[in-house]
Amino acid sequence: VKSLKVTESGSSEPEVTERRAMRRALELAVQGWGRVSTNPLVGAVLLRDGRVVGEGWHAEWGGPHAEAVALAACDDPAGTTCVVTLEPCAHEGKTPACSTALIDAAVARVVYAVGDPNPEAGGGAARLREAGVEVERGPLGAEAAALNAAFICAHRHPKRPYVALKLATSMDGFLADREGRSQWISGPEAREWVHWLRAGFDAIGVGRRTALADDPLLTVRGSVTPLRPPTRIVFGRSAELPENLKLMQTLDEVPVVLVAAEPGAEPTPSFRDEPLPPFSMTAPDRLTAPDLPAAFRLLRERAVTSLLVEGGGTLAGLLLDAGLVDRLYWIQAPVRLGGGVPAFGDTAPQPLGGAERWTVTERRSLGPDTLLVMDREPCSPES
Numbered sequence: 294v295k296s297l298k299v300t301e302s303g304s305s306e307p308e309v310t311e312r313r314a315m316r317r318a319l320e321l322a323v324q325g326w327g328r329v330s331t332n333p334l335v336g337a338v339l340l341r342d343g344r345v346v347g348e349g350w351h352a353e354w355g356g357p358h359a360e361a362v363a364l365a366a367c368d369d370p371a372g373t374t375c376v377v378t379l380e381p382c383a384h385e386g387k388t389p390a391c392s393t394a395l396i397d398a399a400v401a402r403v404v405y406a407v408g409d410p411n412p413e414a415g416g417g418a419a420r421l422r423e424a425g426v427e428v429e430r431g432p433l434g435a436e437a438a439a440l441n442a443a444f445i446c447a448h449r450h451p452k453r454p455y456v457a458l459k460l461a462t463s464m465d466g467f468l469a470d471r472e473g474r475s476q477w478i479s480g481p482e483a484r485e486w487v488h489w490l491r492a493g494f495d496a497i498g499v500g501r502r503t504a505l506a507d508d509p510l511l512t513v514r515g516s517v518t519p520l521r522p523p524t525r526i527v528f529g530r531s532a533e534l535p536e537n538l539k540l541m542q543t544l545d546e547v548p549v550v551l552v553a554a555e556p557g558a559e560p561t562p563s564f565r566d567e568p569l570p571p572f573s574m575t576a577p578d579r580l581t582a583p584d585l586p587a588a589f590r591l592l593r594e595r596a597v598t599s600l601l602v603e604g605g606g607t608l609a610g611l612l613l614d615a616g617l618v619d620r621l622y623w624i625q626a627p628v629r630l631g632g633g634v635p636a637f638g639d640t641a642p643q644p645l646g647g648a649e650r651w652t653v654t655e656r657r658s659l660g661p662d663t664l665l666v667m668d669r670e671p672c673s674p675e676s
């Protein structure tokens with residue numbers, strides 16, 4: 294049932310509920326995609342008597358926060374309700390604390406969707422309450438937590454990146470045909486969307502066989518230009534790639550890291566033991582580790598907080614078996630191959646009773662293809 298509000302001019306217009314305002318705040322938050330890492334995506338809406346009187350989002354790392362933008366966009370924020378996707382921060386960092394800004398602006402009520410998991414910035418809700426502001430954890434918490442899964446996970450797992458696996462498969466679960474050809478299983482809409490997706494990650498990774506078979510560039514060539522282009526990473530047992538591959542020919546454009554994970558390998562020293570070398574623009578960085586979890590620890594130390602792995606199937610299976618995949622972006626195309634490169638390699642079977650059950654966070658069409666987004670452990674809004 295839509296509630297209607299009679300405006301001063303006498304016309305009636307739908308009242309913006311806090312739930313609708315939160316939906317709008319989530320749409321605003323997404324505008325920062327690709328521009329805010331290592332910060333969260335945040336959107337804010339100011340409501341007065343069921344009407345939107347200010348909006349904002351965090352548009353860029355180091356720039357003003359969503360609440361500050363919404364307050365600046367409002368002529369008279371005193372007495373309004375601020376509906377915001379993340380608990381307002383409590384710490385003075387690159388910009389003043391949002392909780393202080395809301396208190397100074399005499400905002401009456403704050404409704405937020407997800408608690409701030411960052412120990413340095415959290416505590417904003419308590420601070421607002423102490424200052425007499427009414428504070429409530431409001432609607433759409435699961436959606437808001439899913440939107441910021443990488444940020445929340447970065448705090449939950451401080452020793453590895455947040456890992457999302459993106460695979461485009463045939464309807465019968467193959468990544469490529471019997472000859473290893475995968476271009477193109479999915480349609481142009483899905484491929485364009487993948488460029489948008491890439492922009493939101495610190496790094497893009499593939500298995501070494503994919504690097505050799507597909508000769509991909511792994512750069513972002515879509516509607517969003519990321520603040521920093523994602524580092525390109527190739528995982529194998531060996532850290533060698535032929536010089537003529539496009540990845541190696543474009544080292545001066547975007548850095549490349551070659552990761553060799555093999556039992557018995559001498560691990561690259563932790564940066565706690567040795568000074569952190571800068572990412573090189575003229576040669577690929579090479580990391581070695583005895584296994585993938587150890588390799589991921591090294592990547593996190595090198596500021597990779599989120600990683601999008603784009604196959605192939607062998608790497609996908611190794612990561613799933615190691616419990617290293619947080620989210621699966623699965624693009625299913627209505628094409629039947631009948632055989633080829635299996636999407637999930639050779640993974641260890643699990644008995645149905647004890648099998649992992651993932652949570653579907655999104656289903657949608659991308660042209661003729663279907664996108665399914667699944668989270669292994671959905672982030673909690675209480676984070």
Ligand SMILES: NC(=O)c1ccc[n+]([C@@H]2O[C@H](COP(=O)([O-])OP(=O)(O)OC[C@H]3O[C@@H](n4cnc5c(N)ncnc54)[C@H](OP(=O)(O)O)[C@@H]3O)[C@@H](O)[C@H]2O)c1
Nearest residue numbers: 461468473475500501502503529530531604605606607608
């Ligand atoms: N449709 C899609 O979305 C999509 C995406 C990506 C790829 N593909 C297709 O998939 C095919 C390649 O997939 P793939 O499954 O053959 O290979 P892959 O997953 O791309 O690469 C696997 C790599 O894993 C390494 N490896 C093997 N065992 C390992 C272990 N125990 N620990 C660490 N690393 C290990 C190997 O390294 P070494 O080589 O050093 O031994 C190998 O190169 C290509 O045909 C490509 O076109 C399709």
